[in-house]
Amino acid sequence: MALRYGLAPNYLTDDPNDFMGVVTNNETVTVESIVEQMIGKGSTVTKAEALSVIEEFEYTVVEAVKNGNSVHTKLFKITPSVAGVFTDQSDGFDPSRHAIRLNLNAGSRLTKAISEIELRKVEISSPQPVLQQFVDLKNNVVNESFTPGQIASIRGSLLKFNSEDPKQGIFFIANDGTETRAENVVKNKPSELLFFVPESLTSGSFKIEVRVILHDSKKLRTGQFAYDLTSV
Template identity: 45%
Template sequence: MAIKYALYDNQMTSDPDDHMAQVQHDQTLTLDNIIETMIGRGSTITKAEALSVLEEFFDAITEAIKNGQAINTELINISVSLKGVFTDSNDRYDSNRHHAKINVQAGTRLKKVLSELSFTKTEASKPVPTLLNFKDVASDSSNDTLTAGGVGQLNGSRLKIDPADNDQGVFFIASNGTETKSPTTIRNKPSELIFMVPAGLASGNYKLEVRAKLGGKGIRKGQLLDELVVN
């Protein structure tokens, strides 16, 4: 399947006619989506087994990084570097002046994919909030449970809202179309929102939607792919 791209004005050059390409992803997959694809191909492993193995894999990777080891796999290569200025050869690491950075590069298997990609041009779409993962703090679950009156954590991109604007915010849309807005935003960043889940939500399924003005333009809406359930 061809990858879609659209052209937008290039603000990095002085040429008013210059444009730059931006890939238009049809969908953003979570770990659960990847596992569903794995077991959907006829694999003999269960979803629980796949999750368990991947959790062990993630733990092994993070432990290696903490131990000062670099990672080299067919999929990705991971290493750590230090940023910041050291005053002379006798200077030492100071967390107030220096910071660590995780470097991730494509491995040989991902690099090979580049030669197999095909592209098709499409019309430029307006940017919208992208909701990647919702964590229900009370139940410590992701993209599943919704606890009325609890705290929710949402990660993604273009999520920042203006709490003073009644049209912007985090909305919970019930199966019957009823909309309830989160009453309080605790953390308000482009990549993360932490907010209160309305206490009055009735039992049932809900769509989670963020409404925000991007670049001073009109209200743009983005929804989480998974439905959330209030028990």
């Protein structure tokens, strides 16, 4: 298998002829499918045993992070950090102004795997929104977080949607699958959306999607931002 990618207009540079690579039509591998592959190779470990070990591993990693520790494995590195501006030496952590963030990076085995990925350039046959950049305009933070009730910007291509259609728009998706649509949109253009983040998104991390029905089409197209963003 190969990492399939196509080219889409890049609106983040000054050159109107620039394009950017967009990963497309690649499969998503779940824990279930990983375990199936493991036991399919003749492993003596049963599916239930493998899932149990993975659950214990994930639980222990979460506990380590909850205790404020960094976690380094050959697959990934997790390092906590504190974001926000402190007014002076005596200032303390204030959830309304500061946030705890988790910085995730590839470990040594994944870093090595990058050089072994086969690439295949393909034509993007089904146009869809491309989300290139998310900016929290209150804190001027890019691709990391958002502030509930404050204005934010998404830049990319094919972003314009029909705001009167509830199926279209900007959607924040929580880890439990709950979806919240941004209702107050200030700017609705193909290359940029300006909008107020819903005030109800007070905690957690979210996936960001833009859903549109393109001109001369009846099918709903979805573009998802590459990074999960945290509520500040």
